[in-house]
Amino acid sequence: MSEDGLSESQFSYVRHLRLDKLLDVMECITDHPEERLFLTAHHALEIWFKQVIFDTRRLIALLEDDRIAEANRLLRRLGEIMRLADGHWTVLETLASPDFHEFRPELTGASGMQSRQFREVEVMYGLCELADEGYVESVRQRWPGLIEEHPVTLRGAFFGALRRAGLDLIDAYRDRREHPALFDLCENAFELDRRFQSWRFNHILMVRRQIGMRTRGTGGTFGKDYLAASMRHLFFPELWEIRHDISKLHGAEVAGDGAAGSA
Ligand code: HEM
Known part of the structure; x- marks a missing residue:
């Protein structure tokens, strides 16, 4: 028995997990x-x-070393974590809107948009290379130094690995049997992006259920403007766009170019 009356195994469990603090x-x-x-x-x-x-830090390092098989394993894991994260919204939807409103005023200005870790994930994945200047400026203002902390992004490391292998995206898809690991890399990166989109979309559906899109959020925005606009954020728009090139390769009719990321 330890001092606090726990058996040795219980004690180890509590201590390892720091449950007292957590x-x-x-x-x-x-x-x-x-x-x-x-x-x-x-x-x-x-x-x-x-x-x-x-894990994204490890993944970027693996890609920079061209360790594609190990990178694929981590990419798949990140996709699974995002799928799990997505599952939280339906649990939160069991909270009834009027119940939420009974304690919502006490949250004052607290909002998920102030999550530094969420923004760090976006920065690490490479969103600043794609988003408009307004987005980049708001990250710089709210979290000075965050962008500089990640000089190599997941996007940069991904395209770097393809370049060193001498492949364009279309080669990776067309010649997939010659480069199965790099083809998997593309599809795993696409899957991660897709699941992130799903997370954003289902967060919005949950918000619509709880407060609606025209009610001001605790972070000061209206969902119809801020959250709706965030749906255009993709980390790998090229991997969505490539579907059209593949279609064309196979002789399918494709409508004129839209913005990257459009359906
Ligand atoms: C009843 C539950 C929730 C409601 C009604 C809600 C509502 C909102 C709203 C209205 C916004 C837009 C910013 C604002 O004005 O506040 C927002 C942003 C955000 N929320 Fe939630 N939220 C909820 C739960 C959560 C949870 C559990 C998380 C998990 C961390 C989360 C993460 C975020 C993030 C990361 C953003 C910023 C998204 C971006 O910048 O693209 N939210 N939320």
């Missing part, structure tokens, strides 16, 4: 029984964001 900080700020779910979902997603940042 569970201690999960404190509700109101007496409303439904606030607990709201808090838990936020904590769970922040814990996963931490894992995503950790």
